[in-house]
Amino acid sequence: MTVTITNVMAISLDGLIGRNAFESDVERRKYNFTNSDDREFVREQLVCADAVITGANSLRASGCAWTVNNDRGVNPAWIVFTTKGLSVELEFWRQKTIRRVLVSPFPVQEELCAASGVENWILTENSPIEVVHRLEREGLGRILLFGGGAINKLFYENQLVDFAKITVCPLVIGGVNSPRFVDLGLKAPVHFTAIASVLKQDLVFLTYRVKK
């Protein structure tokens, strides 16, 4: 089967994805970083997706997976990279109708995972590549990469990303420690081919193919 990994992100004009590491989508909409058009755009992407990959900080910020039935009648699986595990307070642990996986280099929160129906994939080497192989073997080939910057870096560095759907939002954040679209320290530049651009109110929706 074909695997396609699409990085879906909203960025400011200075390439940042939030003011701090734990800022939620809801908070971003409150200060007009994103808006309801972008939320609808993300929902449309989820309808055509089998799985979402994200980082622990992004999940800590949102608290939960998006609840969206895809075109196969199930919620996309939610795959979260973590080393420290997630707070028991998060709604994520109670979303039992959604397939949820924690990917970590050693076992995390074993009892909580068992009680909440969350899988823990323990991957010590090449975890991004191994995760993609596992999803492929299960027929979950339409993968959305939801960031944040740390997880995006991991996937771009391993040349796993096929497309980027970037919403450019009309603000400059300028935060010193704000999370970036891709964390600093990439070993080599990543190049893209522009495929489409749509202007909707003040937001620009860009689609790129990653050159490999």
Ligand SMILES: NC(=O)c1ccc[n+]([C@@H]2O[C@H](COP(=O)([O-])OP(=O)(O)OC[C@H]3O[C@@H](n4cnc5c(N)ncnc54)[C@H](OP(=O)(O)O)[C@@H]3O)[C@@H](O)[C@H]2O)c1
């Ligand atoms: N604007 C947007 O479209 C958008 C999209 C996504 C996120 N965001 C925002 O971005 C911020 C979060 O971004 P971020 O860059 O700080 O964090 P992130 O990429 O969401 O998560 C980073 C975390 O991932 C885990 N991790 C990293 N490498 C790993 C590995 N090799 N194996 C296992 N786990 C690994 C670590 O978790 P542990 O801490 O458990 O070690 C690390 O702290 C939030 O504010 C969020 O709302 C914005």
